[in-house]
Amino acid sequence: MSDSWLVTNLRAIRGRAYPRVIGSKREMSWLFFDITLPLLTVSAYAYIYKYIQAPSEFVGFVILGGAMTAFWLNILWAMASQLYWEKEIGNLQLYLIAPISRMSILAGMAVGGLFMTSIRAAATMVIGILLFGITLSLASPGMLILVFVVTMISLYGMGMMFASLYLLLGREAYHLSNLLTEPVYLASGMYFPVRALGFWAAAGASIIPMTLGLDALRQLFYPSSGSEYGFLPVNTELAILAVLCVAFLWLSKYSLAYMEKLGKTTGRLTLRWQ
Amino acid sequence: MAVSHDLRTFKNAAWLGWQMEANWTDPFVFAIYSIVKPIAGSLILVFMYLVITNGETQTPFFSYMFIGNAFYMFVAEVLFGVTWVIHDDREHYMTLKQVYIAPIKFYTYIFGRAAIKIAITTIGVLVTLLFGVLVLGVEIDIGSVDWLVFISALIVGLLTILIMGLALGGITFLTAKHGQGINEGIAGVFYVLSGVIFPITVLPGWAQTISHLLPVTYWMEALRRGLSPDLMASLPGSSGLSDFSNLGILLTLALSAVAFFFISTAVFRYADRTARRKGKIDWTTSY
Amino acid sequence: MQPAVEVKGLTRVFEPKKKKEGKSVTALNNVDLRIESGELFGLLGPNGAGKTTLLKILSTLLLPTAGKAYVAGFDVEKDFTEVRKRINMVSGGEISGYGLLTVKENLWMFTQFYGMKNSVAKQRIDEMLAQFGLADKKDEKVRTLSTGQRQKMNVIRGFVTDPEIIFLDEPTLGLDVNASRVIRDFIVDWVQAKKNRTVLLTTHYMMEADQLCDRIAIIDDGRILACDIPENLKKLVKMNRTLKLDVTSLQDTTKFSSLPGVEQFTFQDDAERNQTSLKFILTDESAVTEIISEVQRKGARILSLQKTEPTLEDVFIKMVGKGFE
Numbered sequence: 001m002s003d004s005w006l007v008t009n010l011r012a013i014r015g016r017a018y019p020r021v022i023g024s025k026r027e028m029s030w031l032f033f034d035i036t037l038p039l040l041t042v043s044a045y046a047y048i049y050k051y052i053q054a055p056s057e058f059v060g061f062v063i064l065g066g067a068m069t070a071f072w073l074n075i076l077w078a079m080a081s082q083l084y085w086e087k088e089i090g091n092l093q094l095y096l097i098a099p100i101s102r103m104s105i106l107a108g109m110a111v112g113g114l115f116m117t118s119i120r121a122a123a124t125m126v127i128g129i130l131l132f133g134i135t136l137s138l139a140s141p142g143m144l145i146l147v148f149v150v151t152m153i154s155l156y157g158m159g160m161m162f163a164s165l166y167l168l169l170g171r172e173a174y175h176l177s178n179l180l181t182e183p184v185y186l187a188s189g190m191y192f193p194v195r196a197l198g199f200w201a202a203a204g205a206s207i208i209p210m211t212l213g214l215d216a217l218r219q220l221f222y223p224s225s226g227s228e229y230g231f232l233p234v235n236t237e238l239a240i241l242a243v244l245c246v247a248f249l250w251l252s253k254y255s256l257a258y259m260e261k262l263g264k265t266t267g268r269l270t271l272r273w274q
Numbered sequence: 275m276a277v278s279h280d281l282r283t284f285k286n287a288a289w290l291g292w293q294m295e296a297n298w299t300d301p302f303v304f305a306i307y308s309i310v311k312p313i314a315g316s317l318i319l320v321f322m323y324l325v326i327t328n329g330e331t332q333t334p335f336f337s338y339m340f341i342g343n344a345f346y347m348f349v350a351e352v353l354f355g356v357t358w359v360i361h362d363d364r365e366h367y368m369t370l371k372q373v374y375i376a377p378i379k380f381y382t383y384i385f386g387r388a389a390i391k392i393a394i395t396t397i398g399v400l401v402t403l404l405f406g407v408l409v410l411g412v413e414i415d416i417g418s419v420d421w422l423v424f425i426s427a428l429i430v431g432l433l434t435i436l437i438m439g440l441a442l443g444g445i446t447f448l449t450a451k452h453g454q455g456i457n458e459g460i461a462g463v464f465y466v467l468s469g470v471i472f473p474i475t476v477l478p479g480w481a482q483t484i485s486h487l488l489p490v491t492y493w494m495e496a497l498r499r500g501l502s503p504d505l506m507a508s509l510p511g512s513s514g515l516s517d518f519s520n521l522g523i524l525l526t527l528a529l530s531a532v533a534f535f536f537i538s539t540a541v542f543r544y545a546d547r548t549a550r551r552k553g554k555i556d557w558t559t560s561y
Numbered sequence: 562m563q564p565a566v567e568v569k570g571l572t573r574v575f576e577p578k579k580k581k582e583g584k585s586v587t588a589l590n591n592v593d594l595r596i597e598s599g600e601l602f603g604l605l606g607p608n609g610a611g612k613t614t615l616l617k618i619l620s621t622l623l624l625p626t627a628g629k630a631y632v633a634g635f636d637v638e639k640d641f642t643e644v645r646k647r648i649n650m651v652s653g654g655e656i657s658g659y660g661l662l663t664v665k666e667n668l669w670m671f672t673q674f675y676g677m678k679n680s681v682a683k684q685r686i687d688e689m690l691a692q693f694g695l696a697d698k699k700d701e702k703v704r705t706l707s708t709g710q711r712q713k714m715n716v717i718r719g720f721v722t723d724p725e726i727i728f729l730d731e732p733t734l735g736l737d738v739n740a741s742r743v744i745r746d747f748i749v750d751w752v753q754a755k756k757n758r759t760v761l762l763t764t765h766y767m768m769e770a771d772q773l774c775d776r777i778a779i780i781d782d783g784r785i786l787a788c789d790i791p792e793n794l795k796k797l798v799k800m801n802r803t804l805k806l807d808v809t810s811l812q813d814t815t816k817f818s819s820l821p822g823v824e825q826f827t828f829q830d831d832a833e834r835n836q837t838s839l840k841f842i843l844t845d846e847s848a849v850t851e852i853i854s855e856v857q858r859k860g861a862r863i864l865s866l867q868k869t870e871p872t873l874e875d876v877f878i879k880m881v882g883k884g885f886e
């Protein structure tokens with residue numbers, strides 16, 4: 001096997017992505033659940049805003065937030081805590097003895113799940129827009145794409161960092177993922193402008209890439225809302241996200257290595273049913 | 275003898291459920307987790323409301339929303355809990371087939387596992403309500419609680435949810451790992467259509483028709499009337515069930531519980547037979 | 562020549578997560594081992610002896626508490642990346658992979674973690690599937706396979722990457738005679754087909770170790786008790802004779818171990834057939850008469866009697882002191 005490190009790891013990403021892609025084709029029931037059901041929570045929050053006569057952009061905020069939850073849930077359940085399940089099934093040790101970067105395994109999971117996740121997010125957006133008659137501005141498509149991509153990279157980098165914790169965890173993994181669902185929705189301002197939390201709380205929450213990413217996307221989709229509901233200017237948020245990108249990817253590499261070594265020292269790396 | 279056997283199954287399943295829920299960490303961490311999670315969920319709604327009302331929470335609607343959201347935890351946790359039991363046992367611990375072939379009634383086992391979910395969720399609901407009352411000014415006065423209505427509604431409603439969970443559990447036999455979407459979906463349907471966080475009168479007409487068919491709609495109404503009798507009277511506009519008396523609400527709830535009993539057991543039996551026929555009791559679908 | 566595996570003073574202690582969960586466990590205790598390149602090396606030991614712990618250390622899944630381990634000349638602790646390029650592992654009863662994928666897809670997926678080119682991977686997979694009689698199953702979903710078929714697939718998964726060194730942890734566990742034979746024959750052929758291929762095999766099946774292995778180490782309680790070629794190991798019990806008696810069901814077997822000339826005694830009850838199997842390692846052949854008399858005194862009847870040459874099982878019993886597995 002004299003191929004380069006890069007080629008080996010790219011093939012590993014492809015290999016691990018494959019079951020996800022094939023799974024989405026072979027078990028099609030996800031289509032119904034992932035397309036229609038996330039709309040329910042979004043609808044509930046949208047109706048609340050309608051009932052309390054919130055400005056119309058708030059319904060758009062909810063729809064955007066609902067779309068983004070797809071990615072966060074993918075990271076929590078289909079990437080980070082998936083390592084725990086792989087341990088229980090017996091695949092983890094086979095991944096770990098292979099001569100590949102751990103980030104490749106996680107990247108493969110992420111890439112493989114992106115198809116389903118993207119469908120879920122897109123469906124939430126499109127159906128939400130149609131259902132509630134939302135109008136979004138597309139005046140800065142380039143910026144929208146840039147913000148989205150940078151947010152995703154930094155978010156998945158953060159996800160890889162989390163995943164390193166899961167190498168060690170037993171059943172705490174499932175509960176940690178549970179604990180990181182709604183509190184993160186709250187802290188990130190998933191369904192309301194994050195500046196409502198106050199400056200310092202919002203600043204603290206900005207460590208989660210989704211906070212600033214969502215805020216920036218909202219300001220771009222609703223250009224007139226920035227001054228009243230935006231947290232920081234879009235360019236500032238983009239810059240911070242770029243820094244988070246680099247930071248999380250770098251941190252995840254070291255945290256994966258550290259956690260793996262800790263797991264090997266304590267013997268918990270392959271210990272099932274903890 | 276059959277009854278004592280069922281009781282033993284129920285008890286052992288509940289014990290197992292408790293172990294699964296709680297023994298992954300020490301009691302202190304578990305207590306924190308049990309408190310933080312429900313409160314965080316409620317705070318999303320709180321902040322959504324505060325942004326629009328500029329910090330005002332002393333309104334009937336805020337209490338309406340807060341109370342509904344707190345009790346909705348039962349719906350989400352029990353429905354999720356039942357489907358998760360089957361999914362977890364089948365896919366991760368691969369013990370489902372051993373439990374299934376044991377000489378017990380499988381739905382008794384499910385009820386036992388779900389009972390613990392209810393018990394733990396009760397603490398979460400109590401903590402959330404306490405937080406709401408003490409910190410956010412939610413309108414609940416212990417002296418004014420209509421205990422008869424509240425307790426009756428609570429018991430009948432929880433039984434109904436448990437029974438619905440059984441049907442979902444059966445469906446889980448037949449779905450792949452992303453069948454977790456089922457419980458999210460069904461719980462989501464109730465969240466939108468059952469007056470959990472807003473009166474059903476906000477919904478379009480066709481949706482309100484569906485709302486009137488869902489037991490959780492009556493449950494939510496009955497719980498609020500029992501817990502805070504003056505609240506519903508002071509809510510602007512109709513909740514959608516204002517024409518029902520307390521007795522009428524409770525009777526409708528009870529009737530829907532009976533109806534769902536028959537529906538759920540039929541669904542469960544069908545799903546059980548189909549799963550056995552197709553060899554899905556011990557299939558794994560993880561990817 | 563550089564050994565395939567070298568282990569020096571290897572110790573592994575497992576501490577409980579919390580003190581109240583119990584005492585620490587020493588799974589490996591100052592183990593020294595050397596496996597030459599090209600060897601088919603066996604590791605025999607009862608449950609909890611430390612076999613899997615040793616394999617986990619060598620396959621870079623676990624760090625030793627003390628001592629050193631080298632695989633293909635690379636330190637498992639520091640140079641784990643180099644080690645991983647050269648190894649693979651198969652466990653008995655493994656349920657790796659994804660039930661949703663076909664056999665071929667599952668195998669292909671694992672080849673990608675070793676950076677294998679598509680064309681090479683697919684060709685090798687097809688060849689090995691044919692070799693194991695699974696060619697007609699290649700497009701079947703993994704979850705439809707029987708236990709034996711699944712384990713054959715697992716074995717293919719381990720060997721398809723053509724490792725220098727492969728760790729096999731009870732690869733024929735729970736398999737029927739035919740499936741086991743196919744796997745064993747494959748292992749032998751694989752080692753012989755190319756120079757410097759090494760196998761470290763753990764097993765409970767004495768016959769399997771005896772047949773397959775160039776050398777065998779016996780491990781118990783984390784220590785290597787003996788390590789040699791099978792013939793030399795058997796010589797350890799050459800001075801002793803073994804006697805095997807099948808008698809009608811015996812309730813009381815207490816006196817047998819204290820009879821003169823009996824070095825070691827084990828027994829096994831077969832409630833279904835209402836008989837007891839007695840096995841003796843004798844230092845003095847004259848003990849046979851006394852044993853037979855004792856059986857008669859206890860009111861049992863002898864159904865069969867067999868005097869045997871020492872086997873690996875006898876060596877195992879002598880070293881480890883435990884009965885039939």
